[in-house]
Amino acid sequence: MVRRYTQEHTFRHPWGRVTSACWRKYTDPENRSRLSHILEVDTIDRKLDSSHGKLLTKRAITVNAPGPWWLQRIVGETVCHCVEDSTVDAANKSMEIVTRNVTLKDFVSVEEKCWYSPHPQNPDWTVLRQETSISCHTLSALASMAEKIEQRCVEKFQQNSAKGREVMEHVCAYLEAEANGIGVRV
Amino acid sequence: MKDKSKLASSSPCSALKTAYNECFNKWYAEKFLKGQWEKDECLQEWEAYRACVLKRMEDRKLHHLFKMEAMLHAKEED
Numbered sequence: 001m002v003r004r005y006t007q008e009h010t011f012r013h014p015w016g017r018v019t020s021a022c023w024r025k026y027t028d029p030e031n032r033s034r035l036s037h038i039l040e041v042d043t044i045d046r047k048l049d050s051s052h053g054k055l056l057t058k059r060a061i062t063v064n065a066p067g068p069w070w071l072q073r074i075v076g077e078t079v080c081h082c083v084e085d086s087t088v089d090a091a092n093k094s095m096e097i098v099t100r101n102v103t104l105k106d107f108v109s110v111e112e113k114c115w116y117s118p119h120p121q122n123p124d125w126t127v128l129r130q131e132t133s134i135s136c137h138t139l140s141a142l143a144s145m146a147e148k149i150e151q152r153c154v155e156k157f158q159q160n161s162a163k164g165r166e167v168m169e170h171v172c173a174y175l176e177a178e179a180n181g182i183g184v185r186v
Numbered sequence: 187m188k189d190k191s192k193l194a195s196s197s198p199c200s201a202l203k204t205a206y207n208e209c210f211n212k213w214y215a216e217k218f219l220k221g222q223w224e225k226d227e228c229l230q231e232w233e234a235y236r237a238c239v240l241k242r243m244e245d246r247k248l249h250h251l252f253k254m255e256a257m258l259h260a261k262e263e264d
Contacts, residue, residue, distance in 0.1 A: 020211065023207075023210065027203075027207050040197065042239045043206070043210075044240070046226075046232065048226045050224045055223075058252075060248070060252060088218075091221075102255045175215075
């Protein structure tokens with residue numbers, strides 16, 4: 001069974017600032033304590049399409065493995081490695097990010113797609129559209145347990161993506177302060 | 187928990203990563219977003235950081251995983 005859900009959020013900041021915040025969200029030291037489930041983020045590939053103004057990036061993201069501690073004990077892993085592919089199209093003001101897990105795939109598959117684009121009614125705002133799909137692969141005898149784990153995964157992901165949006169708002173606020181010449185980070 | 191402290195504290199690439207990210211963030215906001223995308227300006231920082239990260243991934247036997255993933259998804263999109 002696959003669980004899918006979509007979320008939408010409007011940032012009251014322009015697209016350029018919001019996408020700048022995307023790059024800083026995991027890497028600025030002041031956000032690390034708020035996103036404690038993210039252990040490490042590394043850029044492993046980056047290509048600039050200089051004729052069309054497109055930036056393609058691949059990042060490796062290490063997160064705490066989803067699920068309760070006893071499941072981590074069974075699986076034998078406490079961390080999960082993910083890959084994030086993103087395309088920024090500066091000319092058309094769009095950013096698309098797709099994140100998938102590359103380890104623990106025998107147990108769970110998660111795919112998250114995010115799109116950032118200017119708000120259709122207000123060009124100074126930005127809309128984030130997010131689609132997440134999660135499925136657990138377990139023996140059919142354990143289907144009911146798998147379903148509970150899936151539900152827990154979904155709840156955890158929703159909590160984490162809410163935290164992620166809070167951090168994005170925070171980064172946008174200090175980028176705005178910097179742009180206005182107030183060099184203070186709160 | 188052992189993995190967590192190991193990852194957070196002793197990443198041998200962290201200084202190179204910080205140098206590259208700072209350069210990239212500046213280039214992204216001040217050049218790329220303003221339409222000056224003909225040239226990536228952080229090549230030196232990128233090469234140094236990338237070499238470190240790839241070496242580290244190879245050491246942790248993660249490199250082939252990411253390559254396989256890339257191949258799989260390239261096929262799906264064909």
